[in-house]
Amino acid sequence: MAITIKDVARIAQVSPSTVSRVIANNPRISEETKRRVREAMDELGYHPNFQARSLVVKSTKTFGIIMPNSATKVLENPFFPEVLRGISLVAREHRFGIYLSTGATQDEIYEEVVQMVQGRRVDGIILLYSKTNDRVMKYLLDEDFPFTVIGRPFVNAERITYVDNDNIYTTKQVTKYLIDKGHRRISFIGVNTEDVFTIDRLEGYKQALEEADISLNEKYIVHEMTMKENGKQTILEILSGHYPPTAMVVIDDFLAIEIISYAEDLNINVPDDVSIVSFNNIMLAKHMKPPLTSVDIDIFNLGIEAANCLLEKIQEPESLPKRITIPAKMIERKSCSKIDSE
């Protein structure tokens, strides 16, 4: 059996309450007693039982982290480890633990969240994604449970604390960058009508086109799904069709790399024939051929700020919802080229 507070009390010749107080470093306990109790704790190798403590103080000192859908391969995307690194950093500083969701479907995830909050397993929750239609967010809001989201909530944003890049603005800038290089036939690849960041980026792209008086060509917009199902074929068609795009803004570096390899199969060169900008600026981006021009969205800081906000929510449940915007920055490398106006 594990060592309890009673064992320590017996050895130190004090009551359990006193032991509890020296653990909390209560100033009303004499130094002499503290010394004796601590000695006993060391001698026995005592460590407080966490469950018992949580039960009475009603705080678990742990963050619940909800990932999107762990079943699919989305996780190979470096977003996840990097955001976790940020969250870990602040968790560690405040001696919080991390409890991770395991759900594979939206329903499983929902069930898990309910258990986390009702079962008092965690003090607050960080949602690592934002979808257009999400029961989880609604539930958390209804329960008035402390939570924070990474990404822009599609509804009720004004009542939710979240941290995000300004995806509309950033993508508008990126698209402009392409336009300034002379491109007018620009494709957008990787929308997913369920993922809000994707919708925002598409919006930014559209705004840039509009400002430049370039009319929108629906054929230039390709959905993430069609890339997954039939990526190669799709790229082949778009690139070898009539009026092929001369530039692409691509939802993430992974997809960009995939596209580059398909283009190559067609003897289409990046950046000479098509320019590509993408998002995330993964470690490998600079080692690609060509080195990728990519937007660094500062995932690490997204994680840090989300955790900080959650901490605040937990400590001051009445604090107002807030939005934190993490600056994104395009890192210019060699995947885009100038084009002569036609």
Added chain:
Amino acid sequence: MAITIKDVARIAQVSPSTVSRVIANNPRISEETKRRVREAMDELGYHPNFQARSLVVKSTKTFGIIMPNSATKVLENPFFPEVLRGISLVAREHRFGIYLSTGATQDEIYEEVVQMVQGRRVDGIILLYSKTNDRVMKYLLDEDFPFTVIGRPFVNAERITYVDNDNIYTTKQVTKYLIDKGHRRISFIGVNTEDVFTIDRLEGYKQALEEADISLNEKYIVHEMTMKENGKQTILEILSGHYPPTAMVVIDDFLAIEIISYAEDLNINVPDDVSIVSFNNIMLAKHMKPPLTSVDIDIFNLGIEAANCLLEKIQEPESLPKRITIPAKMIERKSCSKIDSE
């Protein structure tokens, strides 16, 4: 205040013990009573308090996962998300939760582990790495706490349940593959004397050379550290020196990609001038230029088996330690070429 078993009892007009029994679906409770209690639970939206339950049944239904050093960027390596995906799968099936370490240094990690086990936060632990000198493993062994490691324990392997590839054998095969293609000047890049899998791979490499009567050239072996500190320079020197290697076995795909990009700067072509095999077979491997020949070590299964073993350890603490070997398989692509014997 949250709803407790007492509230349910009151509404259903039974005692708390009875409510507890219907939660456990105890067969001795009449169907009629069960119905009434369940109705009350639904009506109130009751969910059991997890801490309270854990406290009495002395089981938390959660796995503790210990990552190496979350401070560094190691996590951008897709190993981590993929192994987690495997672990999640079995956790979910058995309704276990996942509690993640956050420590940034070896000391922090050690402290966390002690807290996890002494504080009874988890029922068992999965170590995601194996180092040559690891207090954590020793501690777990001394405490006789259920745990499993991914990787070969450097000491006490016979007393520890672990899952691993056969890194020695696999690397021997891979090196042979290069030798069979006519290479004799083969470099090994990415050893780290602290990481056991790295040591094993080096050993496999050495064995293959020995069998082929190729004498070992220490200059061909480069440490992970020197790659981190001075990677480009190192590769430049090795490749443009006297007797440059014509092939390299590289510890992982990331490093391989980096090396390929340095080689390119020197106008050294992969695979024409140097052949490269690496490990992990990341998603991107097939889209590289050239497509990478890489060993698929089946990280997903490593995770699944580690979790299964841990489950077994938890359920039958007296079960004997065992070793599970996950087959690895080289995926041949285009980063290696034949060479004429000199």
Added chain:
DNA sequence: CTGAAAGCGCTTACAG
């Protein structure tokens, strides 16, 4: 088939 009681390992008013 069901209830009253004790207990899991802590914390925290209350009292002195």
Added chain:
DNA sequence: CTGAAAGCGCTTACAG
């Protein structure tokens, strides 16, 4: 400055 008692929300012998 310290202790005895009650209680956090459950489970589980014990008894009937």
